[in-house]
Amino acid sequence: MNRFAWVNPGSVEEAVAALGARAALKAGGVDLMDLLKERLIAPERLVNLRAIPGLDGIEERADGLHIGPLATLARLAEAQAVRLRYRALADAAGRAATPQIRNVATVGGNLLQRPRCWYFRSEDFLCKKKGGARCFAQDGENAYHAFLGNAVCAAVHPSAMAVALLALGGKLRIVGPRGEREAPLEGFFVTPEQDVLREHALGPQEIVTEVLVPPPAPGASSAYLKQGEKESYDWPLAEVAVLLEREGGRCRRASIVLGAAAPVPHRARAAEAALAGKAVDEAAARAAARAAVEGATPLADNGYKVTIAEVIVRRTILAAAQGSGT
Numbered sequence: 001m002n003r004f005a006w007v008n009p010g011s012v013e014e015a016v017a018a019l020g021a022r023a024a025l026k027a028g029g030v031d032l033m034d035l036l037k038e039r040l041i042a043p044e045r046l047v048n049l050r051a052i053p054g055l056d057g058i059e060e061r062a063d064g065l066h067i068g069p070l071a072t073l074a075r076l077a078e079a080q081a082v083r084l085r086y087r088a089l090a091d092a093a094g095r096a097a098t099p100q101i102r103n104v105a106t107v108g109g110n111l112l113q114r115p116r117c118w119y120f121r122s123e124d125f126l127c128k129k130k131g132g133a134r135c136f137a138q139d140g141e142n143a144y145h146a147f148l149g150n151a152v153c154a155a156v157h158p159s160a161m162a163v164a165l166l167a168l169g170g171k172l173r174i175v176g177p178r179g180e181r182e183a184p185l186e187g188f189f190v191t192p193e194q195d196v197l198r199e200h201a202l203g204p205q206e207i208v209t210e211v212l213v214p215p216p217a218p219g220a221s222s223a224y225l226k227q228g229e230k231e232s233y234d235w236p237l238a239e240v241a242v243l244l245e246r247e248g249g250r251c252r253r254a255s256i257v258l259g260a261a262a263p264v265p266h267r268a269r270a271a272e273a274a275l276a277g278k279a280v281d282e283a284a285a286r287a288a289a290r291a292a293v294e295g296a297t298p299l300a301d302n303g304y305k306v307t308i309a310e311v312i313v314r315r316t317i318l319a320a321a322q323g324s325g326t
């Protein structure tokens, strides 16, 4: 790890000013410390977002849920309003990583963490994501890699928060050198075809200052399920968040997002269309789940993930259909 200066900004504006080409922003530091140790970054300054007070709130207002970027996953998982009315988000936060990591990891850092592909993380492989010419996973060890959208880079997007927040229609408040802007999570994540070197559309001197989730529509309910290789802490083989809005027992609108499937959180639009207008029962969930994995392009060792994803989509749709809160 390189030597760096430690900056404790007093405000978001001071933090923005301290950022730039040779600086990195630190929230909980779980991913950032790994990036430093793996020599994927070598900043001259670390800007400590946690020095700024008031960025860790979790508050439900008339216009929805306001989450500070420094709210930890543990607090989000336990917040009563989140558990009651934003169920998919609470469960995604509560199932990520380990209790120790959830006590430190923040919502903002989780959304903006970098992929865990072992070729990307290893100094020994100059993959496309680091400016090289090859995606080593495509003909290498790819059992945990993407089975959708994997033509350029096969790393899966790592963030459980992204999966749940995208399904619930979340957006980000962002502050940068040119002031404040809002960005819906829909369209915020960048595919390898758009730019293989990055995963999101945040500028180098921009900071996420709030995550906003709209209030549940009447008749809405949501669920999040994750399947790993083991019951104790694990990265997902499949994770799915579903938001259902129903009227008269039928699905008015569904939002279905798959994680661990593609380089960005994958909105399964064919599955959403398959549910529209239907009573959400076992047959409808099964048909939608099949549609969710249509077009899969599995690699040599990850075909089993397609089957698991299909099962988890079906189960999550049915879990959302049983719930009353979002």
Ligand SMILES: Cc1cc2nc3c(=O)[nH]c(=O)nc-3n(C[C@H](O)[C@H](O)[C@H](O)COP(=O)(O)OP(=O)(O)OC[C@H]3O[C@@H](n4cnc5c(N)ncnc54)[C@H](O)[C@@H]3O)c2cc1C
Pocket: 024, 025, 026, 027, 028, 029, 030, 031, 032, 033, 049, 069, 095, 096, 097, 098, 101, 104, 105, 106, 107, 108, 109, 110, 111, 112, 113, 114, 158, 159, 160, 161, 202, 206, 207, 208, 209, 234, 235, 236
């Ligand atoms: C063993 C292990 C298992 C894990 N399992 C899971 C899992 O199952 N699911 C899952 O989702 N995650 C998992 N993680 C990842 C973990 O949840 C993330 O690393 C963590 O949430 C990152 O949050 P942080 O606050 O520590 O971010 P940091 O490491 O501080 O920051 C991460 C990145 O985000 C940027 N950043 C942070 N906050 C902001 C902001 N407000 N504005 C702009 N940029 C910002 C930083 O500059 C940095 O680039 C796991 C990690 C480990 C080590």
